[in-house]
Amino acid sequence: MSSRPGSKSFPPVAVVGGGVAGLTAARALRERGVPVRIYEVGPQLAGLACSFRDDEGFSFDFGAHFVTNRLAAALGMGAVCRTVQRYGEVVRVGDRFRSYPLGLLASPRHDVSAAVARARALFDATAPQSAAEAFRREYGPAFADEIALPLVEAWSGVAADQLAPSVLQKLPTGIVRTLLMCAVGRLTHRAIAIGYCREQPTSPHVWHVYPEGGTGALCARLAEGLEDVVELQARVERIHVVDGRAVGLRVNGRDVEASAVVSTAPIHVLPRLVEGTDILADFTAFQFRAMTFCNLHLRGRGLLPDVVVWLPERDFRTFRVTEATQSMPWLAPEGKTTLTVDVGCRAGDEWWRLDDAAIVEASLDDVRPLVPDVRERFLGARVLRTPIAYPVFLRDYEAARRRLVDKGTGVDRLLSVGRNGEFDHLLMEDVYYRTLHRVRRLADELCAGGRGFSDREPRASTADAWL
Numbered sequence: 001m002s003s004r005p006g007s008k009s010f011p012p013v014a015v016v017g018g019g020v021a022g023l024t025a026a027r028a029l030r031e032r033g034v035p036v037r038i039y040e041v042g043p044q045l046a047g048l049a050c051s052f053r054d055d056e057g058f059s060f061d062f063g064a065h066f067v068t069n070r071l072a073a074a075l076g077m078g079a080v081c082r083t084v085q086r087y088g089e090v091v092r093v094g095d096r097f098r099s100y101p102l103g104l105l106a107s108p109r110h111d112v113s114a115a116v117a118r119a120r121a122l123f124d125a126t127a128p129q130s131a132a133e134a135f136r137r138e139y140g141p142a143f144a145d146e147i148a149l150p151l152v153e154a155w156s157g158v159a160a161d162q163l164a165p166s167v168l169q170k171l172p173t174g175i176v177r178t179l180l181m182c183a184v185g186r187l188t189h190r191a192i193a194i195g196y197c198r199e200q201p202t203s204p205h206v207w208h209v210y211p212e213g214g215t216g217a218l219c220a221r222l223a224e225g226l227e228d229v230v231e232l233q234a235r236v237e238r239i240h241v242v243d244g245r246a247v248g249l250r251v252n253g254r255d256v257e258a259s260a261v262v263s264t265a266p267i268h269v270l271p272r273l274v275e276g277t278d279i280l281a282d283f284t285a286f287q288f289r290a291m292t293f294c295n296l297h298l299r300g301r302g303l304l305p306d307v308v309v310w311l312p313e314r315d316f317r318t319f320r321v322t323e324a325t326q327s328m329p330w331l332a333p334e335g336k337t338t339l340t341v342d343v344g345c346r347a348g349d350e351w352w353r354l355d356d357a358a359i360v361e362a363s364l365d366d367v368r369p370l371v372p373d374v375r376e377r378f379l380g381a382r383v384l385r386t387p388i389a390y391p392v393f394l395r396d397y398e399a400a401r402r403r404l405v406d407k408g409t410g411v412d413r414l415l416s417v418g419r420n421g422e423f424d425h426l427l428m429e430d431v432y433y434r435t436l437h438r439v440r441r442l443a444d445e446l447c448a449g450g451r452g453f454s455d456r457e458p459r460a461s462t463a464d465a466w467l
């Protein structure tokens with residue numbers, strides 16, 4: 001079975017996981033003529049990108065999922081995607097809703113506080129030590145303490161002074177550009193994708209779309225032609241490392257040889273899978289925020305003041321309620337809508353263990369201040385949960401996180417890719433381009449028969465350079 005890389009008859013590269021990242025990796029390897037095998041523990045492909053449709057005609061994803069027309073075009077799916085015509089977010093402050101970004105800018109108190117903070121920062125050369133400090137310096141204490149930090153804390157489940165300042169780098173910046181793109185979106189009736197992708201630029205020509213059949217259709221497209229190499233219900237239990245190099249795995253109790261391993265499993269799980277080195281041990285401490293998404297199906301439409309309502313006030317259990325049908329009317333039957341209520345928790349805690357009926361009851365209570373007659377409108381509900389909704393950037397392991405970013409896993413021929421594998425807030429377009437880049441380098445290395453493979457090296461700033 002085994003032969004040397006270079007002949008292209010070497011053992012398949014093993015891909016752990018069949019979500020967007022795993023499928024992208026497998027396609028990229030196939031395109032380069034590299035044998036590949038995908039092991040997916042679940043009964044179906046798509047991972048976090050899977051979509052659901054119930055008998056009543058409601059469709060939903062894990063939270064609200066959009067992709068861009070740019071990604072759809074890259075996958076040859078432009079013709080089967082619908083344009084998202086509008087998208088908007090508001091923040092509830094007191095009893096009022098303030099739109100993002102214009103309404104938030106219109107607070108003189110926040111503006112003065114931000115101006116003073118930025119002026120002070122000019123004379124302070126020290127780097128902020130926490131997310132709390134970084135937010136106060138960037139936006140001023142008034143906005144940070146009343147709006148930004150309560151949202152960050154509800155979303156992460158951690159006090160902002162325990163979070164690394166890098167949390168702030170994950171948020172879109174550039175207010176002038178944001179305003180310009182919002183204006184273009186209004187004129188063209190397209191929801192311009194603002195700050196959505198780091199690997200590719202924001203542009204008036206890039207807007208949100210939604211594939212017919214849901215985001216799962218995207219994975220179905222990625223999986224075309226890979227049917228013979230996908231194994232479902234195949235749990236990867238071990239990744240074998242010998243002399244610092246990944247050489248195979250154990251899947252459902254059987255050992256298989258591999259010329260490299262591309263893992264999309266959550267990074268904190270990877271050290272437990274890897275046998276033969278403890279170089280990944282620090283990643284065990286990384287935490288993900290678990291999340292429940294309660295989809296309330298209701299009579300009526302346009303029940304929220306905009307698509308997304310952020311709730312920084314601490315007396316709300318939820319920090320975000322979304323009415324995706326305002327952007328994507330096709331997600332619910334005519335005259336009906338879905339409000340998605342997101343609640344952050346820890347996998348296994350009291351909230352996580354509540355049964356669906358109790359989560360629905362609590363969500364109806366949470367939504368009442370926004371939609372007073374929500375119970376009269378109620379038609380039914382579906383609760384989704386994931387233990388790995390968001391990576392949490394704790395200060396405690398920031399150095400190890402930076403090492404993962406800069407140096408990868410540290411094991412030769414073991415890549416950790418995708419949203420959870422990279423431990424980063426990546427949306428699907430970033431997952432796609434970043435995975436393509438890294439896996440193509442791996443394929444080139446294998447085809448060249450090289451002995452060593454360094455996971456990371458300096459690269460071009462946008463994905464254009466890779467295509």
Ligand SMILES: Cc1cc2nc3c(=O)[nH]c(=O)nc-3n(C[C@H](O)[C@H](O)[C@H](O)COP(=O)(O)OP(=O)(O)OC[C@H]3O[C@@H](n4cnc5c(N)ncnc54)[C@H](O)[C@@H]3O)c2cc1C
Nearest residue numbers: 017019020021041047048063065066236265418419427428
């Ligand atoms: C609330 C929320 C909203 C989002 N909204 C958007 C959006 O609007 N637009 C957008 O583009 N993106 C959005 N995203 C992000 C998007 O869902 C992810 O970027 C993408 O789905 C991640 O794909 P992945 O392949 O990296 O990971 P996953 O989808 O998690 O896939 C990993 C796969 O690996 C499998 N696996 C794990 N361990 C093993 C093992 N030991 N053996 C075998 N298989 C294993 C899992 O079962 C899973 O199928 C959102 C995410 C969340 C949480």
